[in-house]
Amino acid sequence: xxxxxxxxxxxxxxxxxxxxxxxxxxxxxxxxxxxxxxxxxxxxxxxxxxxxxxxxxxxxxxxxxxxxxxxxxxxxxxx
Amino acid sequence: xxxxxxxxxxxxxxxxxxxxxxxxxxxxxxxxxxxxxxxxxxxxxxxxxxxxxxxxxxxxxxxxxxxxxxxxxxxxxxxxxxxxxxxxxxxxxxxxxxxxxxxxxxxxxxxxxxxxxxxxxxxxxxxxxxxxxxxxxxxxxxxxxxxxxxxxxxxxxxxxxxxxxxxxxxxxxxxxxxxxxxxxxxxxxxxxxxxxxxxxxxxxxxxxxxxxxxxxxxxxxxxxxxxxxxxxxxxxxxxxxxxxxxxxxxxxxxxxxxxxxxxxxxxxxxxxxxxxxxxxxxxxxxxxxxxxxxxxxxxxxxxxxxxxxxxxxxxxxxxxxxxxxxxxxxxxxxxxxxxxxxxxxxxxxxxxxxxxxxxxxxxxxxxxxxxxxxxxxxxxxxxxxxxxxxxxxxxxxxxxxxxxxxxxxxxxxxxxxxxxxxxxxxxxxxxxxxxxxxxxxxxxxxxxxxxxxxxxxxxxxxxxxxxxxxxxxxxxxxxxxxxxxxxxxxxxxxx
Numbered sequence: 001x002x003x004x005x006x007x008x009x010x011x012x013x014x015x016x017x018x019x020x021x022x023x024x025x026x027x028x029x030x031x032x033x034x035x036x037x038x039x040x041x042x043x044x045x046x047x048x049x050x051x052x053x054x055x056x057x058x059x060x061x062x063x064x065x066x067x068x069x070x071x072x073x074x075x076x077x078x079x
Numbered sequence: 080x081x082x083x084x085x086x087x088x089x090x091x092x093x094x095x096x097x098x099x100x101x102x103x104x105x106x107x108x109x110x111x112x113x114x115x116x117x118x119x120x121x122x123x124x125x126x127x128x129x130x131x132x133x134x135x136x137x138x139x140x141x142x143x144x145x146x147x148x149x150x151x152x153x154x155x156x157x158x159x160x161x162x163x164x165x166x167x168x169x170x171x172x173x174x175x176x177x178x179x180x181x182x183x184x185x186x187x188x189x190x191x192x193x194x195x196x197x198x199x200x201x202x203x204x205x206x207x208x209x210x211x212x213x214x215x216x217x218x219x220x221x222x223x224x225x226x227x228x229x230x231x232x233x234x235x236x237x238x239x240x241x242x243x244x245x246x247x248x249x250x251x252x253x254x255x256x257x258x259x260x261x262x263x264x265x266x267x268x269x270x271x272x273x274x275x276x277x278x279x280x281x282x283x284x285x286x287x288x289x290x291x292x293x294x295x296x297x298x299x300x301x302x303x304x305x306x307x308x309x310x311x312x313x314x315x316x317x318x319x320x321x322x323x324x325x326x327x328x329x330x331x332x333x334x335x336x337x338x339x340x341x342x343x344x345x346x347x348x349x350x351x352x353x354x355x356x357x358x359x360x361x362x363x364x365x366x367x368x369x370x371x372x373x374x375x376x377x378x379x380x381x382x383x384x385x386x387x388x389x390x391x392x393x394x395x396x397x398x399x400x401x402x403x404x405x406x407x408x409x410x411x412x413x414x415x416x417x418x419x420x421x422x423x424x425x426x427x428x429x430x431x432x433x434x435x436x437x438x439x440x441x442x443x444x445x446x447x448x449x450x451x452x453x454x455x456x457x458x459x460x461x462x463x464x465x466x467x468x469x470x471x472x473x474x475x476x477x478x479x480x481x482x483x484x485x486x487x488x489x490x491x492x493x494x495x496x497x498x499x500x501x502x503x504x505x506x507x508x509x510x511x512x513x514x515x516x517x518x519x520x521x522x523x524x525x526x527x528x529x530x531x532x533x534x535x536x537x538x539x540x541x542x543x544x545x546x547x548x549x550x551x552x553x554x555x556x557x558x559x560x561x562x563x564x565x566x567x568x569x570x571x572x573x574x
Contacts, residue, residue: 012197012201012202012205013197013201015201015205016197016200016201016202017201019201022142022146022563022567023145023200025563026145026146026149026150026563027149029149029150029556029559030149030152030153033150033152033153033556034153036552037153037156037157037160041157041160041545041548042160045164045541045544045545045548046160046161046163046164046545047164048163048164048167049163049164049167049535049536049537050163050167050170050171058171059171059247059248059249059250062167062168062171062172062249063249063412063416065167065168065535065536066168066172066249066412066532067409067412067413067416
């Protein structure tokens with residue numbers, strides 16, 4: 001069985017990144033964007049609404065929201 | 080009612096933010112899908128003919144692919160942030176049906192794209208021609224497989240199948256993976272969307288090639304690229320038309336209100352007319368498109384609100400009756416969830432909920448009119464999509480025809496039309512998603528969950544703030560992409 005040479009894979013990526021020309025600008029854009037997404041937006045603005053609740057609390061919380069959303073007050077006609 | 084409780088501003092800003100993000104994301108995806116095909120065909124020609132001309136051409140379009148990919152990558156993640164924060168009720172309610180396809184998509188996208196894109200860009204002269212060619216094709220396959228899972232998730236929202244609601248967990252649980260993954264709606268949506276991506280890539284290549292011909296630059300590359308792009312584009316355009324036709328039949332069957340809104344059809348019937356523009360109609364054409372029968376029955380908006388009896392005898396309930404049943408479902412859900420409910424009453428409530436579950440979402444609606452989506456926007460978006468598609472079909476056919484005759488270089492009006500096809504293909508693609516998503520309002524999940532119930536209770540000002548942050552971020556990134564793309568096109572292929 002042919003064994004994958006990890007160092008060859010490493011060299012492949014390393015040489016590829018070193019030889020980049022226009023790609024460097026693109027990597028700056030990618031890294032900047034990922035920083036904004038995961039550090040600025042995710043941490044400061046996009047905290048999942050159900051974060052902090054354990055798995056048994058989440059159904060209760062969502063059921064509460066779904067029933068709070070309905071204000072017909074349980075007075076609908078029975079089938 | 081929810082409408083009195085949750086501020087309309089919160090729903091509107093949450094929807095606006097999601098729409099902005101999705102529209103922005105969709106600027107990059109179709110070009111990725113389409114350019115992948117064009118550059119892979121070029122590299123295939125290089126491998127078969129051993130002609131360095133095709134290597135140079137493939138590398139040029141790969142460079143533009145790379146710019147688009149770099150600016151677009153990870154924009155879809157923002158949508159996932161929004162699901163968790165702005166649409167938390169929805170995210171929990173859909174359960175693993177939404178989570179599973181998105182998780183598969185994430186893994187496939189990461190591993191396939193990270194591996195094969197690296198080989199594609201770094202592997203010239205380092206791996207064999209065949210291996211490099213395989214990596215190029217697999218980059219496109221990876222992007223297409225990613226699209227598959229995203230579209231499976233979206234299709235489930237349009238036509239939920241293969242699941243059962245569990246009131247204990249308050250989640251929809253997947254009962255049949257294959258029903259979800261290979262639902263006819265998902266298959267058609269995938270083909271329609273991916274082919275529209277191929278069309279976008281082909282039109283982009285044709286447009287850039289026309290620009291070179293207008294400037295009398297890079298003419299061999301431009302003519303060769305045009306030949307490939309026009310053939311790919313025409314095949315894609317015909318495929319988009321065919322799958323669009325099937326999609327129309329599915330919409331008529333599963334989302335008749337969307338179809339009525341697309342046509343601005345107040346009262347339907349047999350031999351329903353297709354509206355070209357307001358006041359200009361083709362009798363029977365809508366029936367033909369929606370049912371493949373010129374005498375087919377197509378309900379209008381009022382028919383759907385009032386209820387009707389289909390000519391085959393099927394009784395379609397009025398909106399009032401659906402809302403009444405939806406409220407029964409919600410009452411049963413409330414009883415089931417109450418801590419004080421006795422076990423026997425709980426079992427009875429559960430059964431009542433299951434019996435009325437198909438109408439669950441209707442219970443949230445304040446009036447039947449809430450079921451009508453924005454008709455004007457849906458109507459015109461549909462015409463922009465179809466009209467744009469027809470324009471592109473004609474332009475691509477003309478470009479191919481005159482290129483084959485060897486007279487394209489003299490027909491500058493056509494080259495200008497080819498160049499201007501680029502904004503047209505983007506407008507048509509965006510309009511298509513507006514039809515698909517605006518046309519199914521008020522539903523986050525068809526019949527099961529309206530946006531009012533799906534939205535998280537947040538401060539509208541916070542959502543508004545993030546909307547403007549995104550607007551600025553997306554604009555900056557888009558300007559950056561366009562500048563880098565234009566610079567790369569002006570520079571032309573490297574020798």
